[in-house]
Amino acid sequence: MNVFVDKFKEVIMSVLPVTAIVLLLNFTIAPIGTEMIGRFIVGAIFIIFGLSIFLFGAEIGIQPIGSLMGSSIAKKKKLWIVVVFGFLLGFLVNIAEPDLLVLARQVSEVTSGAIGQTTLLIVVSIGIGIMVALGLARIVFKVPLNRVLTVLYGIIFALVLFAPKVFLGIAFDSGGATTGSMTVPFILALGLGVASIQGGKESEEDSFGLVGIASAGPMLAVLTMSLLSGIKELTGSLPYHGESSGSIIRPFLHEIPALLVEVTFALLPFLVLFLIFQVLIIRLPRKQFARILKGLLYTYIGFLLFLTGVNAGFMEAGSAIGHTLALLDYNWVVIPIGFILGFVVIFAEPAVYVLNEQIETVTSGHIQRKVILYALSIGVASAVALSMVKILVAEIQLWHLLVPGYLIAVILSYFAPNLFVGIAFDSGGVASGPMTATFILAFAQGVAEATEGADVLLDAFGVIALVALTPLIAIQVLGLIYKHKAKKTAVGEE
Incomplete structure (x- = not known):
């Protein structure tokens, strides 16, 4: 129960700041109506309880499965087993990723x-599956992470040159959205399980980087799909749900039946694979097996509540607020508001505090957690603000920002300490958490819909990718600072 209370506190920290900002805007410069703000508040409550239950279930169910399966397939010491099961596990866990389901919808x-x-769910999950298999093979063969990333992003940059530009935002956002609350703990546990079997002093370093490699999969998959689809031009518009439904609660009740089916199909294959592993390979004691099943049940319930809150009230308010602000004579106000939203989202993101502690421990206190927190918060805030600028200024295209950003991140990987490279590329999902995938993207869509000359598909999508890019650069820069400090300390001791 203590675990659930901790998760509940974490989620409240994430959701309440955004809720407070929306309420403030609603009662000042961007009123969106009593009914919609009512649905937003109910949606926020659904998200708080749903995400808390989901994360609790993931901790006692999903993460142990990842670790057990990772060590089990590594013990076989056969590459084809690692690759095949790596693909299957990556595919199945990603199908059940809440952030991706929200983005796909x-x-x-x-x-x-x-x-x-x-279609998008399957394509993205295939990409994740392939990259998880590749990432596990990298651990087995001890291939340097920066070389793998260089090749992957080299291919991505090449595809960007030929892919229809309408797909760029979706492709890069898919990479950010997939590294969410379901996928990251599982893949980290999977990588740790394989790396621990490998042993050696480099096992800790090897365990990092798997999520970073995996997040390249959706980009590659969606860009490839764009080339094969034959779609050259596509415009997007926001289905505005501002009309009255006559009830605050009715939309939530309307969403639940369809989401029951959606969540069942998302989690069922994963459950079946786990049961097969249990019968044939793992053979857990009854008590441990029952605990994991209980965790999966909590995951299911939390998933359902979370998606209900997102779909029935939360995102609608996000797009409505963005839409209302962009219609103001002083629509430039979306830039500072975007900055504030980005700052509070990351400042209140519990996973960031875990990351901060991890880096502070690894650097023996040379890089203080406060420095990391502010570096990430300002970085993400700037990324969201930049997204708003991109929407308002038609000449700025997504690739103008993303390609140089990822290029810098890859170049830094050759200079930063290996451990920091792995942590950095694993941390994209830390920044692009549930609030980014739900509220901030919806906010950007609302702004794009109301901005003359902007297109929702071309201009709003990409915000998750920009947010996910921030830790890649920020953490590697911190790694360089640590490297410099460590050298100075060593010289001083001599």
Whole structure:
């Protein structure tokens, strides 16, 4: 129960700042109506309880499965087993990623079904599966992480040159959204399980980087899909749900039946694979097995509540607030508001504090957690503000920001300490958490919909990618600072 209370506190820290900002804007410069703000508040409550239960379930169910499966397949010491099961596990866990489900639904709605939700889910999950398999093989063969990343991002940059530009935001956002609350703990546990079997002093370093490699998969997959789809031009518009439904609660009740099916199909394959592992390989004691099943049940319930809150009230308010602000004569106000939203989202993100502690421990206190927190918060805030600038200024395109950013991140990987490189590329999901995938993207879509000359598909998508890019650069820069400090300390001791 203590674990659940901790998760509950973490989620409240994440959701309440955004809720407070929305309420403040609603009662000042961007009123969105009593009914919609009521649905937003109810949605926030659903998200708080849903995400708390989901994370609790993930901790006692999903993470142990990842670690057990990782060590089990590594013990076989056969590459084909590592690759095949790496693909399967990556695919199945990603299908059940809440942030990706939210993104896929948004893409489907904005494109009026031209890019279907199921299609995007499957394509992205295939990309994740392939990259998880590749990442596990990298651990087995001890290939340097920066070399793998250089090749992957080299291919991504090449595809960007030929892919229709309407797919760029979706592709890069998919990479950010997949590294969420379901996928990251599982893949980290999977990587740690494989690395621990390998042993050696480098096992800790090897365990990092798997999420970073995995997050390149969706980009590659979606960009490849764009080339094969034959779609050259596609415009997007926001399905605005501002009309009255006559009830605050009715939309939530309306969402639940469809989401029951959606969540069941998302989690069922993962459950089946775990049961197969249990019968054939793992053979856990009954008590431990029951605890994991209980964790999966909590994950299911939390998942359902979370998506209900997101779909029935939370995101709608986000897009409405963005839409209202962008219609103001002083629509430039979305830039500082975007900055504030980005700052509070990351400042209040519990996973960031875990990351801060991890880096402070690894550096023996040379890099203080306060420095990391402010570096990430200002970085993410700037990324969201930059996204708003991109929407308002038609000449700025997404690739103008992303390609140089990722290029810098890859170049830094050759100079930063290896451990920091792994942590940095694993941490994209830390920044692009549930609040980014739900509220901030919806906010950007609302701004784009109301801005003359902007297109929701071209200009709003990409905000998750920019946010996810921030830790890649910030943490590696901190790694260089640590490296410099460590050298100075060593010289001083001599």
